[in-house]
Amino acid sequence: MAKSVVQEFTKGLWAEIPPFRLVLGLCPILAVTKSVENGFGMGMATTFVLVCSNVLISLLRNVIPKKVRIACFIVVIATFVTVVELLMQAFLYPLFLKLGIFIPLIVVNCIVLGRAEAFAAKNGTVASLADGLGMGIGYTLALSLLAAFREILGSGTFTLPLVSTVIPVFPSSYQPFTFMIEAPGAFVGLGLMLCMMNMLGKK
Amino acid sequence: MGDYIILAISCIFVNNILLMQYLGNCPFLGVSKKMDTALGMGMAVIFVLVMAGAFTWITDNYLLKPFGFEYLRTLAFILVIASLVQFVEMFLRKSIPGLYAGLGIFLPLITTNCAVMGVCLINIKEEYSFLDTLFASFSYAVGFAFALILFAGIRERILLARVPKPLQDTSIGLITAGILSLAFFAFKGMV
Numbered sequence: 001m002a003k004s005v006v007q008e009f010t011k012g013l014w015a016e017i018p019p020f021r022l023v024l025g026l027c028p029i030l031a032v033t034k035s036v037e038n039g040f041g042m043g044m045a046t047t048f049v050l051v052c053s054n055v056l057i058s059l060l061r062n063v064i065p066k067k068v069r070i071a072c073f074i075v076v077i078a079t080f081v082t083v084v085e086l087l088m089q090a091f092l093y094p095l096f097l098k099l100g101i102f103i104p105l106i107v108v109n110c111i112v113l114g115r116a117e118a119f120a121a122k123n124g125t126v127a128s129l130a131d132g133l134g135m136g137i138g139y140t141l142a143l144s145l146l147a148a149f150r151e152i153l154g155s156g157t158f159t160l161p162l163v164s165t166v167i168p169v170f171p172s173s174y175q176p177f178t179f180m181i182e183a184p185g186a187f188v189g190l191g192l193m194l195c196m197m198n199m200l201g202k203k
Numbered sequence: 204m205g206d207y208i209i210l211a212i213s214c215i216f217v218n219n220i221l222l223m224q225y226l227g228n229c230p231f232l233g234v235s236k237k238m239d240t241a242l243g244m245g246m247a248v249i250f251v252l253v254m255a256g257a258f259t260w261i262t263d264n265y266l267l268k269p270f271g272f273e274y275l276r277t278l279a280f281i282l283v284i285a286s287l288v289q290f291v292e293m294f295l296r297k298s299i300p301g302l303y304a305g306l307g308i309f310l311p312l313i314t315t316n317c318a319v320m321g322v323c324l325i326n327i328k329e330e331y332s333f334l335d336t337l338f339a340s341f342s343y344a345v346g347f348a349f350a351l352i353l354f355a356g357i358r359e360r361i362l363l364a365r366v367p368k369p370l371q372d373t374s375i376g377l378i379t380a381g382i383l384s385l386a387f388f389a390f391k392g393m394v
Contacts, residue, residue, distance in 0.1 A: 023373050024229065027317045031225040074285055074314075078278040086274060101324045104277040108317040110229050183223050184388065187381030191374050198369035 005130045008123075012134025018111050019142060019190075020197040025111035028102050029143055030186040034154075039147030040140060040161035041095045042102065045084050047136025049106050050115060052080045054132030057120040064121075073116045074107070081106045094164075111139060150189050154181030207338055214342030217393055220318050221350040222384035227318030231351060232376050234309070236362075241355035245348025247309040249341065251291060252319055255284050256340030259323040260333055280323055288314045318347055354383060 012018070019025050025046075032042040053076050057064075064072045085103050088096040096103065106112065115135055120128040144161070152158060154177055156170040179185045220226050227248075234240045259280050267273055292310045295303040313319060322343045326336045357379055366375050 023232065026228040026232065027225050027321075030228060070314075071285055074281055075278070078281045082274065082277050085277065101321060101328065104280075104324060105226075105317050105321055107277055107281050108315045108320045110315055113315055182388070183225065184381045184385040186225065187377050187384055191370075191377030191381060194374040194377065195369045198371075198374065 005126055008127050008130040009134040012131065012136070012138040013141070014138075014201075016135075017138040017142060017197075018135060019139070020194055022111070022114070023194075024114050025109045025139065026190070028105065028109060029146060030183075030190060032099055032102055033143060033147035033150055033186065033189075034181050035151045035157075035159045036144055036147045037095070037159040037161050037164060038098055039143040041092070042099055043136070043140025043143040045088065045099075045103060046106055046109060046112070046139055047133070048084055049077060049080045050112050050136040050139075051129060051132040052083075053077045053112060053116055054120040054128040055125055056080075057116045058123060058125045058128035061121050069121065070113075070117070073113060073121075077112050077116065078107050111135065146189055146193060149193070150180045150185060153177045154179070154185060210335070210339060211342045212390075212393065214339055215346035215349060216387065216390040219346045219350055219387050219390075220322065220343045221347055222380065222387045224321065226321035227316050227347060230312060230316055230318075231354065231380070232373055234312075235351055235355045235358050235376070238352070238355050238359060240309075241351045243305055244309045244312075245351050247306040247313060248316065248318065248347050249344040250306065251288060251310070251313050252322055252344035252347075253337060253340050254291065255287055255319050255323055256326055256336050257333075258283050258287055260326060260331075260336045263327050276324075276327070280320060284319055284323070285314050318343070350383070350387075354380065357383070 016022055019029055028042055028046070033039045053073070056076050057073060060072070060076075081104060084106070085096075088099075088103065115132060119131045123131070148158065152169050156168060156174045156176050158167045158169050159165070160167065180189060214220075218224060221228065221231050230244055234244045262279055262283050263276065267276060267279060272279075288310055292303075295306065295310075322340055325343075326339055329339075331339055358376065361375060361379065370378075
């Protein structure tokens with residue numbers, strides 16, 4: 001049992017890391033990765049929702065009728081998203097303003113609903129907790145990585161998450177490659193990262 | 204009237220929901236492999252988005268705001284959208300089977316399409332009036348369908364090309380989307 005829980009946790013970090021292996025949840029990953037701070041914050045918010053909804057849904061999995069399960073999952077997820085929204089407004093207001101409508105949009109993030117449907121509805125609470133945590137951390141890692149890639153090239157800086165310290169990576173003579181922090185750079189950057197993941201290892 | 208033209212251009216081209224606001228990218232990559240599915244999805248989104256825009260506006264202005272329940276917006280909107288999609292599906296199956304055959308399989312997917320929820324939230328954030336909301340939702344949806352169909356056309360061509368192995372499928376799709384988005388960049392500054 002103990003081993004399988006560890007496995008459920010670690011598969012989210014490499015073997016099934018979203019969004020590279022499971023191509024889900026693309027909208028936030030493209031939109032909020034302009035700076036590392038935003039990417040990391042979004043990842044943490046999604047992790048929180050993912051863990052809480054996975055645990056609650058696995059607890060309720062025998063109570064929820066099969067036919068209306070999707071609607072029930074969405075209500076559970078929306079509740080936790082509201083919790084995150086209110087918490088961020090109270091404690092992380094600047095980050096809340098930067099992420100804007102992408103916080104309420106965690107509701108329709110396919111990863112959260114996907115894990116609820118594919119995993120939490122069929123497995124026990126402990127395994128679901130491990131799965132949610134692993135997937136969430138994997139997602140945060142992916143978001144931070146893409147954000148670092150875009151921010152370093154696009155504005156030549158690296159913002160430390162949570163403390164908002166901006167560290168210049170290149171000397172001031174560096175001409176920022178603005179393409180990377182605009183919309184097209186998001187698509188191309190993610191495309192190249194997917195390509196690298198495909199080269200590094202197979203499913 | 205002039206205002207509406209500007210609103211339409213800004214929603215379809217300048218702030219294109221897919222390529223500029225990054226909303227609705229999962230179906231964008233998922234259903235864009237074939238022209239037929241792209242067309243069906245585009246039409247379904249136009250249909251649902253206008254209705255969702257109207258209903259969420261009514262919910263927000265007559266239900267949430269008068270009672271000070273704005274913090275429940277996320278929950279209320281997703282419920283409105285989910286039940287609306289379900290209702291539209293049942294209604295179409297019963298009354299307009301022809302349309303249902305075309306759009307049916309795309310309807311359940313739309314509930315989790317962040318473009319729908321995103322546009323509803325943008326409408327509220329911009330404090331549009333009811334008419335503006337209808338018009339903006341329609342324009343955003345047209346922009347979505349337009350980008351989706353363009354992209355599907357390009358993707359059908361890519362199928363014939365020899366793409367290096369690691370770049371295949373989603374990866375090359377994203378890079379193509381990036382180039383397409385670069386083209387839409389030219390519209391910036393038009394409005």
